[in-house]
Amino acid sequence: MSTVSRRSALRILAGSSVLAPAVVRAQDSFPSRPVTMIVPFPAGGPTDVTARVLADKLSGVIGHPVVVDNRAGASGNVAAQIAARATPDGYTLFFGTGGTHGANPALFKNPGYDPIKSFAPVAWATTSPNIVVVNPEFPARTLAELIALAKANPGKYNAAAPGHGSTPHMAGELFKVAAGINILHVSYRGSGPALNDVVAGHVPIMFDGVPSSLPLVQTGKLRALALTSLERLSTAPDIPTIAETIPGFEADGWFAVYAPAGTPEPVVTSLNLAVNRALPEAKARYAELGVVTVGGSPEKLAARVESEVRKWSDLVARTGLRGEN
Template sequence: MAIHLKKISRTVVVAASAVAALGASFPLLAAAETFPSRPVTFVVPFPPGGPTDAMARTLGVALTQALGQSVIVENRAGAGGNIGAEALARAKPDGYTIMFGTSGPLAINKSLYSKIGYDPVTSFAPVIRVGYLPNVLAVHPSVKANSVQELIALDKAKPGSLNYASSGNGASSHLAGVLFNQKAQTSLQHVPYKGTGPALNDLLAGQVDMSFTDILTAMPYVQSGKLKIIGVATEKRSQAMPGVPTIAEQGLPGYDVSVFFGVVAPAGTPAQRIAILNQAFRKALVSEKVRTTFASQGLEPAPDLTAEGLGRFIPEEVAKWKAVVLASGAVLD
């Protein structure tokens, strides 16, 4: 009988120990399931001080409030955004490292760069499309065209006589002209510069005829009469210039060279955490501070704020820009 009691006693002790150990593990299990439980790193693949960095920092503040955890903006600049994108692709897929990407690293660079260490479609899990920055076709007042069709007619009358400035070979301002030539069957000549500043200076001086630039850069010069806008390079009209028709509605359907902004996480990030991040960004985007700041920067809201929407959009952009890059002949190392 004593032997049986010892066995029972030993069994009770073992069972009690197991229960105690399991109970001690409950807080750890709960912590593992709580997201986020520590700061989130928000990678910006461009230098500090630029428009993308400014938008990310505005979002970061609102996101901190929405998530209840600190959001640390980390600049990983270089190679047109590729350095930061490659770092994100290698990051642990736990939702604690995300990236604020643009058309470059999330669509164009795959075809533009000869060597790239990630794939914008397969290396990332989409979180949300934040918005897009409209580009415009800005023309020097000396050019005798006040619409896209008049510009096309000028080119047809004297092929190769009109030129456009860009911030460099392979830049979005270069590829915008390539796409325009493709759709309009024109022969606008490309004049590359080392940056937006030099290109704008020569445009204002009348050394070049036109440029595809962002709406914020062009606006002050349009207001002073130094430039004129003959078309907005987005699918829909800009809220900042509602009276200016799009290039698409002036006879070039499908023409859209706006710069989009989207948030992605490493591929394999749990869907539940993607959903939490998506909801936090939605909350941030409707806050008064973010809405007014983005509006002042010319950013248009995205038409679809779902993660799935960005997941469909990125492959479409990759395919569109692949054809444009091939036509341009631009290749970067």
């Protein structure tokens, strides 16, 4: 939407009784001050890394700082609740995940928000595979060897994941069902602490996001066994996919930008345009991290949320998984 058409839309809204005059004036100059982007996991993990790359480029697009605010807790539910209750003026955004807007509504009886009703979709930002990594001393050197070990020793091996209900955790649960194995998932408050324990050998296996694990694979501190995407990454062509062993397996991680429900449509439109302008500028950095930019309309993101909620609801119904507050 051009500047002229956006202002025209605002003038139409200003003449209606739907919006208070103060809100209309705020929209007309949007954005006029820094924007906060709430991130539901601690600094250093894949969610945080991915969010900060986008926040940096988005700051340049809108001409004001986009400040990352990490609010970890309850598998992302704490941050989602804070974001959902924020003033719907476009100055508080939420960097949601496949956990907060896919798995959590199925895992938690009352997560404190509704992934569809509590938020206004802005734009689907990125997608990236999850990755299965192991400590270099772990005996399995391939995914097939890991499956064989787990079948021979049911319940013996632990696998770390960054948060109960996170996309890596859910990818791990889906993998267990698909492979017919029993490994115990241990959830951590973010990727950082979990990776520390895997590197130290306290936990042998981890399901993680690519951005936080790939650098440790490249330096030899971890060994990568497989990716959860259907195809290999161009930036890491030597890492096979789970689908090469279990045909059709797919459980990627994805991130998106939301505003609180009730945010005026012209503001959502402005934010969507800004995110879609920022993503190409972040593409090269994301490629280094094994992340693919997506972009598109709010409607495209809304459809993704609906499909992910269905997917993970089916898995939860099948396995009896429950959330951990």
